[in-house]
Amino acid sequence: MADLKEFAEQLVNLSVKEVSELATILKDEYGIEPAAAAAPVMVAGGGDGGSAAEEKSSFDVVLKSAGAAKLAVVKLVKELTGLGLKEAKELVDGAPSNVKEGVAKDEAEALKKQLEEAGAEVELK
Numbered sequence: 001m002a003d004l005k006e007f008a009e010q011l012v013n014l015s016v017k018e019v020s021e022l023a024t025i026l027k028d029e030y031g032i033e034p035a036a037a038a039a040p041v042m043v044a045g046g047g048d049g050g051s052a053a054e055e056k057s058s059f060d061v062v063l064k065s066a067g068a069a070k071l072a073v074v075k076l077v078k079e080l081t082g083l084g085l086k087e088a089k090e091l092v093d094g095a096p097s098n099v100k101e102g103v104a105k106d107e108a109e110a111l112k113k114q115l116e117e118a119g120a121e122v123e124l125k
Contacts (some may be wrong), residue, residue, distance in 0.1 A: 017082050061124060
């Protein structure tokens with residue numbers, strides 16, 4: 001069981017670039033679509049509203065506004081998402097918009113904290 005825990009720890013600590021590479025490998029070499037695999041998890045959490053809030057395992061990090069330090073937020077979004085500067089700026093300008101979707105609670109909270117420290121207004125859904 002320790003090996004699985006270690007593996008889970010490694011997955012949680014992957015960078016955005018590494019997650020992207022992993023998704024590509026899973027798709028190309030094994031025919032697994034990571035985005036499609038996340039959908040049943042979201043559906044399974046539906047139904048009773050009270051239990052869904054307790055059992056929710058994936059979160060969307062939503063940028064509500066860039067705040068006063070827009071440039072710092074654009075740079076941070078670029079770094080966190082792996083987007084180009086233009087795409088990161090468009091994401092920030094288009095707020096409210098999803099910075100990341102379907103991330104674990106710990107990662108979502110860490111992203112929220114980083115973005116808020118940069119001056120952004122962020123919400124987890």
